[in-house]
Amino acid sequence: MSRVQMPDSSRLPKMETSEDGIYQVYSLCYARARSRHVHENFMIRDMHDGPMPMDFNLWILRNAHRTVLVDTGFSQRAANERRPLDFDPIEALARLDIDPDAIEDVIISHLHFDHAGNIDRFAKARFHVQDAEVAYATGRCMCDRTMRLGFDVEDVVTLVRHTYAERVCFHDGDATPLPGISLHVLPGHTAGIQAVRVMTPRGPVVLASDVSHFYANFLRRGPFAATLDATETLRSYEKLKEIAGAVERIIPGHDPKVRMLYPSYTFNGIELTALHEEPKQHDINTLARLESFA
Template sequence: MNPDLDRVPAGPEQTDIYDVYALRYTWNDRRRIHENFLRRDMLDGPMPIDFYIWILRNQHRTVIVDTGFGRRAEAERGQSLEIDPIEALRIIGIEPDEVEDVVLTHLHYDHAGNIDKFARARFHVQEAEVAYATGSCMGSAAMRYTFDVENVAQIVRLTFAERVVHHCGTAEPFPGISLHLLPGHSEGLQGVRVDTRRGPLLLACDASVYFSNYIRRAPFGITIDVRDTLAAFRSIARLTGSIAHLIPGHDPLIRKLYPSISVAGVELVALHAKPDPARFEELRGG
């Protein structure tokens, strides 16, 4: 890890090129292999999971992708927080009240909490995701357990306040950033494609929770539509062109593949930096 900085770097001067950082706010070392794949006919064992938010930054704008979960969800769900993601942003020099745009990849509790902490932001979400999260499937406990009703209600309120941008499929809300519908894990999950100095990256989020979901074409354990998930894998291949440009949603491996910087004691994984090529060869083989 590089020496400690006081605040996150400002990023490139170009308006359409970004530095991209992953901020891990908690993790679960108790997770098992069988929880992470629909198929259960494989050897079981530990397969930890990390929880991230992402920061897209240049000298003209800062876009936050996903907002994590907060203390209420921690208490209700039994998933501990190592650091509150909102506090982590403040520590590294990003005031949530000053953030103008937040992209929500989907509305699961661990991606769409803390919405009320971004007092000025516009929230970018797929219209299909809002429809799903407020539709008939939420009448089923099995289908709604990954959602938090308060988070969803906040999105409805903010829609009335004209602070939600509902996208319908592919969109380009900012120079160098595009959104792509990748359903399967959730009805309106969207990936975020970002131009960086090493080429475009795809924050696939939970369209591929781990690298291995994509590499093996093996859907994650929480999947509402297998056919859509398989189609999303094909879209990921088209949007990335190379696994070195894929960023999965929860994989601890990204902390080994990419260098990190420390900002006031908070670790940020620099996804725009060159990855370790030898480790990617290991991934392709696995």
């Protein structure tokens, strides 16, 4: 496998190989909900209540051929007292020397506000999304306030405008849109949520996004509180583990433990977590033992 240069303080490192299909993968945590508790993060709580903060992330996939984003975060419009922005995620990309207007492919895991905001801020990107997700977010269920929870009408309307501009790439099931990157439909949290499997120097990494918000969701088989279909979610947890092959290959969408488990580096004042590097084995083993709760 290819090796990665050690990063400096000013710019992201380059891959030492021009081989396509292998990527550096960074998570960018741009906001945090510090006051959340356990009971807010599980449909059924089987543990003591207490603080359980949530990170908000997007993911950067890079090699010598392209930069791909997985999700686009939310903007100040969607921020509030419980989830303030630490910084604007799109402005952070520019500070990382990643030009949003030069990005050609953005994968949207699902259309909730914290994953599909800011899609108006990319000049020429193609947005990869599942048929089922768009059908749900624009269909009759949106007539019900409860079912609309998590969706932002402006984000959905913007995606429709991009569709008319021929900038949306629809997928009907699992797909391989780019070398080394595959999409896997794992419904439950939403109707058409997709995880992203990407090949890295340490092997495949699966960006679960909200298929599993936290490690504890899939390890304890405890669906997140906001879940469209619990039965589908439990099936998706099993498929997630099959696709990944090991706990250390799975990156949940909102768990602050990710930042503790993997090396982090600061580039031009922006901290990134390097998911293409090996995790701290002791901490991963501790997580794996939680499978006894499954």
